[in-house]
Amino acid sequence: MTAPLKICAVLAAFNRRERTMCALRSFFSQGGDVDLSAVLMDDGSTDGTTEAVQAEFRQVIALKGDGSLYWNRGMAEAFKAACAFGADYYLWLNDDTVLYPDALNSLIQDAQVIQNPQGCILVGSTKDSMSASCTYGGVRSISKWHAGKFSLIEPGAEVQSCDTLNGNVVLISAAAAEVVGDIDTYFSHSMGDYDYGLRAVGAGVSVLIGRN
Numbered sequence: 194m195t196a197p198l199k200i201c202a203v204l205a206a207f208n209r210r211e212r213t214m215c216a217l218r219s220f221f222s223q224g225g226d227v228d229l230s231a232v233l234m235d236d237g238s239t240d241g242t243t244e245a246v247q248a249e250f251r252q253v254i255a256l257k258g259d260g261s262l263y264w265n266r267g268m269a270e271a272f273k274a275a276c277a278f279g280a281d282y283y284l285w286l287n288d289d290t291v292l293y294p295d296a297l298n299s300l301i302q303d304a305q306v307i308q309n310p311q312g313c314i315l316v317g318s319t320k321d322s323m324s325a326s327c328t329y330g331g332v333r334s335i336s337k338w339h340a341g342k343f344s345l346i347e348p349g350a351e352v353q354s355c356d357t358l359n360g361n362v363v364l365i366s367a368a369a370a371e372v373v374g375d376i377d378t379y380f381s382h383s384m385g386d387y388d389y390g391l392r393a394v395g396a397g398v399s400v401l402i403g404r405n
Contacts, residue, residue, distance in 0.1 A: 198301065201280040202231035205267030206288040207260070210242040213288040217250055220286060223297040230254075230280070233288075234271040236262045254278075265385035268360065269376035276370055283370055285363040285386075290319055292362070300364040300403045303352050312369030313399040314390070316355060317362030318348040329362075331355030331402035332387075343387075348405040355402050357390030369398045 206213045231253045237260030300315045307313040318330030332343035
């Protein structure tokens with residue numbers, strides 16, 4: 194019998210207990226033959242985030258920050274810890290993002306057909322709960338003449354390549370994590386996800402937007 198895939202979610206949180214709990218519930222309620230765990234960096238929350246998480250989810254390892262990490266450095270610490278434990282895939286998940294019931298399975302299916310020894314990264318696209326418009330996901334460079342300027346790509350019926358990514362929902366294969374390495378802590382709150390995606394593309398990793 195084939196062992197279930199090990200998927201480890203990676204989150205950073207600060208004083209958004211209810212949103213963080215909703216994000217984790219959506220992750221752990223994903224179906225399929227998968228072994229789910231998570232690493233959460235709680236960056237000095239005073240609203241009982243860690244206590245609530247530990248009371249409900251035995252599969253979550255909660256790390257403690259002092260409030261100075263912000264999103265990117267918090268994610269860097271959580272991702273490093275998750276990679277040390279090991280998994281088949283790592284799922285970056287914003288603590289304010291709620292996954293659709295089949296979201297993880299869809300991303301895994303897309304990832305498993307990619308034949309690349311350097312590994313793959315599948316980017317999930319998020320939607321505004323009111324307008325249903327696409328808010329975050331994979332992005333493409335506007336022009337080679339406009340360095341650092343990107344436009345959001347609408348997901349479609351097939352996977353699409355992208356130049357880099359927003360870090361809201363990102364499935365990273367173990368091979369890709371090994372090739373790209375850690376999240377760069379030069380960045381504090383933002384831009385670390387863009388940097389990671391650009392480094393991944395430069396290293397030959399397949400960086401793709403998952404199907405709609």
